[in-house]
Amino acid sequence: xxxxxxxxxGCKVNQYETELIREQLEKSGFxxxxxxxxxxxxxxxxxxxxxKAAQKSIELIKKARNRSSLLLVTGCYAxxxxxxxxxxxxxxxxxxxxxxxxxxxxxINGNGKNHQEKQTYIGNFNAHNRxxxxxxxxxxxxxxxxxxxxxxxxxxxSRSLSEVLREIENLAEQGFKEIxxxxxxxxxxxxxxxxxxxxxxxxxxxxxxxxxxxxxxxxLEPHLLSVELIDFMAQSSWICPHLHLxxxxxxxxxxxxxxxxxxxxxxxxxLRKVREKIPSVAITSDVMVGFPGxxxxxxxxxxxxxxxxxxxxxxxxxxxxxxGTRAYSIKPRIGEKVKKERSKLLRDLGxxxxxxxxxxxxxxxxxxxxxxxxxxxxxxxxxxxxxxxxVFFQGEEKLKNRLVRVRLIEVxxxxxxxxxxxxxxxxxxxARSLACHCERSEAISISSG
Ligand code: SF4
Numbered sequence: 263x264x265x266x267x268x269x270x271x272g273c274k275v276n277q278y279e280t281e282l283i284r285e286q287l288e289k290s291g292f293x294x295x296x297x298x299x300x301x302x303x304x305x306x307x308x309x310x311x312x313x314k315a316a317q318k319s320i321e322l323i324k325k326a327r328n329r330s331s332l333l334l335v336t337g338c339y340a341x342x343x344x345x346x347x348x349x350x351x352x353x354x355x356x357x358x359x360x361x362x363x364x365x366x367x368x369x370i371n372g373n374g375k376n377h378q379e380k381q382t383y384i385g386n387f388n389a390h391n392r393x394x395x396x397x398x399x400x401x402x403x404x405x406x407x408x409x410x411x412x413x414x415x416x417x418x419x420s421r422s423l424s425e426v427l428r429e430i431e432n433l434a435e436q437g438f439k440e441i442x443x444x445x446x447x448x449x450x451x452x453x454x455x456x457x458x459x460x461x462x463x464x465x466x467x468x469x470x471x472x473x474x475x476x477x478x479x480x481x482l483e484p485h486l487l488s489v490e491l492i493d494f495m496a497q498s499s500w501i502c503p504h505l506h507l508x509x510x511x512x513x514x515x516x517x518x519x520x521x522x523x524x525x526x527x528x529x530x531x532x533l534r535k536v537r538e539k540i541p542s543v544a545i546t547s548d549v550m551v552g553f554p555g556x557x558x559x560x561x562x563x564x565x566x567x568x569x570x571x572x573x574x575x576x577x578x579x580x581x582x583x584x585x586g587t588r589a590y591s592i593k594p595r596i597g598e599k600v601k602k603e604r605s606k607l608l609r610d611l612g613x614x615x616x617x618x619x620x621x622x623x624x625x626x627x628x629x630x631x632x633x634x635x636x637x638x639x640x641x642x643x644x645x646x647x648x649x650x651x652x653v654f655f656q657g658e659e660k661l662k663n664r665l666v667r668v669r670l671i672e673v674x675x676x677x678x679x680x681x682x683x684x685x686x687x688x689x690x691x692x693a694r695s696l697a698c699h700c701e702r703s704e705a706i707s708i709s710s711g
Contacts, residue, residue, distance in 0.1 A: 265301035266292040269322050272309025274444040274480050276337060278394040279363055280307045283336075286367025297322075303332045303370065307363075308339035310409055313582030315339075323351055332356075334370070336363050338413040342586075360399075360414055391634050391663045392478075393438045397426050397464065398445030398452075403483065405510075406521040406592070407553065409584040414446050418454040427467055434473030439631050439665060440502075442478045449486025462491040469500050476631065476648065476665070478502040481548070484509070484532055485523045496539040502648040503540045507532070508548040512567025513560040516553050519592065526567060533571055544574040544619065544649040549608055552581040552601035554592040561604055568611055574619035574650065575676070576612030578605045616676025620651050627669045627683050628653070632661045655680040 266287050270280040283305060284294050295301055304326040308319035319339040326333050336358040340347060344357050358366055401408075402416040433441055443464075445451055452459030461479075468477055477500055484507045495501045507529075511517045514526055524532075536543055549568065551561070568576065580601040583590045628647040637644045642654040643661060647668075654677065655668050661682075668680035 264292050264303060265295045265299070266303040266305065267295050267297045267299060267301035268305045268307070269297040269326075270307045270337075271315055271319055271322070272307075272311060272338065274394050274442060275396055275399070275446055276307050276309060278396040278444055279337075280305075281394070282364060283307075283366045287370065290367060290371050297326075301331060303334065304328070305334045305336065305366070308335060308337035310337075310339040310342045310413060310584065312579060313584075314580075316343075320350075323347075323354065327351075327353055334358060334366065336360070336366065338409070341413040342409060342584075391438055391631065392440045392442060393433045394442050394444050394480075395426060395429055395433070396444050397421050398448060398450060401447040401450070403447060403523065404521060404588075406519065406588040407550070407581060407584070409587055410446060412586050418447070418450050420445075420450075420452050420455050420459070422455065423452075423459055423464060423467060426464060427471065430468055430475060430477075431471050431473055434471065434475040437663065438475060439663060440476040440478060442480050444480040447483060447486075448480060449483045460488070460490070462488065462494050465491070465494060465498070465501055469498055474500060476500055476502060478504055479506070481506045481508055483507075483523070484529055487532060487536075489535070492536055492539050502650070503543040504546070504648065504650045505536060505543060506546045506548075509568075509571070510548060510550050511553065511556075511560075512549070512564035512571075513556070514563075516556055516560050516564075519555065519589075520550075520553060521588070530567075530571065542623075542649050544651070545571070546575040546577070546650065547571075547573050548577045548579060550579045550581050551604040551608060552596040554581070554583075554589060554595050556581075556596055565607065565611065568608065568615070572618065573612070573615050575616050576608060578608045578612065580605055613676060617673065620670075620673045620676050620678055623647075623649075623651065623670050623678070624673055625670065627667050628680075629665050630655075630668045630680070632657070632664055632666055634662050652677040653680045654678070655682060657682055 268280050268284055270277050288294060306319065306322050306326060309315040316339050323335060332355045333353065334356040335347060335354050338360065340357050341359045344359065347354060347357055358369065397420060399419045400415045400417050401411050402418065404411050430441055449461060451461045451464065465477065482505060487507065495503065509529060510520055510522055512526065517526065533545060536545065549564065630645040630647050630653050632643050632645040636642060637654060640654060643657045644652065644654050646652055653668055653670065667683040669683050670678040670680050672679040
């Protein structure tokens, strides 16, 4: 049997798409092996969201050079730099853009013309018990620094409600206990469907599926988070109280230059509203340092704003100019040394905020989804709570892939040590009713837009 080795860089959507390719190839007889192993086919799913991600993509391509194997490169870097890749690395056998990515199984099997083939369902996220479900592709927001609308397309492409629900059900039947709904711009889900559907409609339907599964939302643009969605999350039994709301900058002027579609006042009002309705919620965020023209005073504003917003976790990125975006030509650019210093300051702040957030739950009992692998360093069981706290605790093998109740007894570096309270399948953090809301959601008009 031919061996295939796959590597992924970048976002959850890319990870999901790699799983899709893996599944397609497995079905046609390939044996997936890890990227370090010898294989007949190497596939690299690249990313170009930052210069660093692009650089990593190139390093992997160099590493995969092997005259006797086939090398296929896909993903956002491949989409943005097709010609450059072919020139720089003539040994690459196939460069496949994002639009053709879902068709890689057919291309490899010599059936590349069959573009109409439907996506298969993903069932093999073997490393974890959390599966990603991609519901939407494309973004039309054109933030000035972002290459995504150019490499993923500006047209929104949403999967139908029924197709997504079938996939969720399929994953639940296979034993997955949590899914993460992802999209290039998740908040735009359904805006292109006819009749239109909203993300909240999908969640209401998903909560009513026969097989129960915990649902987490991946990144949501703040201006697309509706009151209806917040209200639904607040009373839902299965939607995790966790929102990732990318802020990018806490300075009004920089935010405007980034082309973001909210003001700082709107953002902080939104967080107040979310916390009022869902007190246990974890709010995580992305912040970019070193946007062109970011002076010390702009950076200090960001620092202060982050302190005030009390995020539970921060992802810090350094600006890198992407050719073709509007920010590429904005001057003056900030030096790498300054960017590094600012990143470090924000990472330290992020660690402190994580510690503060997690400490609030000391002594409380939360529901943890136990991962299939023990922590390699300490041998403990480990998993995430609904509100995204990583908890380590002692327990038996049989608890793997189960929802268990764990009391937090110590907090360190934003993570927690816990002890099991009981091992039966759990109710949730907010002691919510397990009743589903089918009747209510049945009454919701999906065409309400
Ligand atoms: S919303 Fe902005 S940052 Fe996010 S993918 Fe779209 S253009 Fe990029």
